[in-house]
Amino acid sequence: MHIKLLFILSFAMLFSCNTGDKKTQKEAQSNQSKDVTIKNHSYGNIDKIRTAHLHLELNVDFQNQILAGVARHKMINEGANRAIFDIKDLKIDSITLGAEGNEVSANYEVGKRDSLLGSPLIVELTKNDRFVNIYYETTKNSEALDWLAPELTGSKKHPFLYTQGQAILTRTWIPVQDSPENRFTYSADLKVPSDLMALMSATNPTVKNDDGLYSFQMKQPIPSYLLALAVGELEYAQLGPKSGAYAEPHMIAAAEKEFKDIPQMIEAAQKIYGDYLWDVYDVIVLPYSFPFGGMENPRLTFATPTLIAGDGSLVSVIAHELAHSWSGNLVTNASWNDFWLNEGFTVYFENRIMEAVYGKEIADMLALIEFQELESSVNEMMSSGREKDTHLKLELQERDPDEGMTDIAYVKGAFFLKTIESKVGRETFDQFLSSYFNAYQFETLTTEEFVSYLKSNLLEKENVDFNVDAWVYGEGIPDNVVKIKSDRFEKAEKLAIEIKNEDELPAEFTSLSRDDKITQEWIAFIRAFEGKLAKEKMIKIDEQLNFADCGNAEIMSEWYILGIKNNYTEIRPEIKAFLKKVGRRKFLAPIYTTLASTDETLKWGKEVYKEARPYYHAISYKTVDEILGVKY
Structure with a gap:
């Protein structure tokens, strides 16, 4: 009182x-x-x-x-x-x-x-x-703030606010x-307002205060981009002794089910790299306008509702944000030119968590999907005169640091570490990384400082000759990158090629249901068409598997891109509904980029965007404005 x-x-x-x-x-x-x-x-x-x-x-x-x-x-x-x-x-x-x-x-x-x-x-x-x-x-004009009217929330009764600082x-x-x-x-x-709950990247309540007054403490030192706030109609579900989930009432049961393995993830992460030093790990599922898959705000990961797939197939994003509790939050890049120190380590660690909880086969499929995306990004950058943007160490002076948030920092960085692990052995590499996190906890460092630490404490110590500079300061993907294979991926890709090349759908396909493969296998299946598939075959696939309206945003976005490229106009209502609902930039950018590739689809894309733009956070609509060449 x-x-x-x-x-x-x-x-x-x-x-x-x-x-x-x-x-x-x-x-x-x-x-x-x-x-x-x-x-x-x-x-x-x-x-x-x-x-x-x-x-x-x-x-x-x-x-x-x-x-x-x-x-x-x-x-x-x-x-x-x-x-x-x-x-x-x-x-x-x-x-x-x-x-x-x-x-x-x-x-x-x-x-x-x-x-x-x-x-x-x-x-x-x-x-x-x-x-x-x-x-x-x-x-x-405060770009970090996303003020949502009640009609953009689950209950349609209360407004919502969240911040995005990075x-x-x-x-x-x-x-x-x-x-x-x-x-x-x-x-x-x-x-x-007294009917809403406030949360921050700090100590948090688990029930609403009737007076609308909330106090918060963050006792561990953090960089400014990790300061975060969310206010809305929220409920809490405990997942384990150190973890829980917040969501709007209509989604709390689904979030609790989807994220049930978070306690196992925390346990697995601690076994690899030491104690979790942020006391609790909670997740809040935000409204659909949130521009990212997740944001690693300490003690309270912000997450997109597109992760709620119903089968747990997209929880690698949660593993990623949990991994940030060590790489990024505990040890932080000193500048945005060193962004890979946050994200490359986190993607590597995310994959290790997924392997520990779900097995190597699943982890390898996740890594392969990411490597496909890395290869695509590198090819696009190299062909457009952006060779320097394929370096791990970036040059972002006088540029928006968001331009460094690419597959280079994330996936090239992770494969750099995977490749080192393959040379020195996992046990030795784990000991090195554990000592690294301990040496720099609650500090920042540059790429040069890390490279020096790497050479002194691992490569020279183990007498390993490794092309560090080629990875960090060189273009593209070095030839010695570790190779990953997946029999399940190869089968999915082989099936796609048969569908593409044969007149009739193979018997193997006609007996399949969507539940017979996990999300990553279906993504590999769709990508194996390499952007070309007769519309008639897409219609038949949809009749059997309903990719266009399956509720899994990862599969839907890949399918929509393929459909746009092949004049599959029958799914435009589904594409429009998706673009008006989901504000995650990962999905919006490639879909709108594909729409911008022809005059006819660009015209339609602009019509949809005019309606959809109010539903997006500034981070997303600024990106799409540029893609479509529009000004508001």
């Missing part, structure tokens, strides 16, 4: 005291911002002063679709006379210095806005100042030094 009373008073006083004098903001002609430098997509001067702990006090206003309140930064000051934060499309009301209750107005300036990076927020202080309090509001969007909802190099702890006090 005492805590809640203080909480209510803090919100009541938020905009009535200590908000400072608006005149303390300097005029635009000030020269301060001329001295600001950009490092790793951030204006923050973290080499001189950096956030050690962030406390948020925010009101979640669904009616006006804004977050309003204060970000209180407790900082480590190495003698700086100014602190520089990243902001983009935030309204700064005032800034104060000093601990709460003892605040004084600060002089500050908002520098020139860059369309990608936003603006530097420059706050004057003295070398003795440790506390910077930024009173602010988000705006309609890579550099946290600055659009919190004024922060938005660089992965800076790790800090955080806490938060939130006021939300």
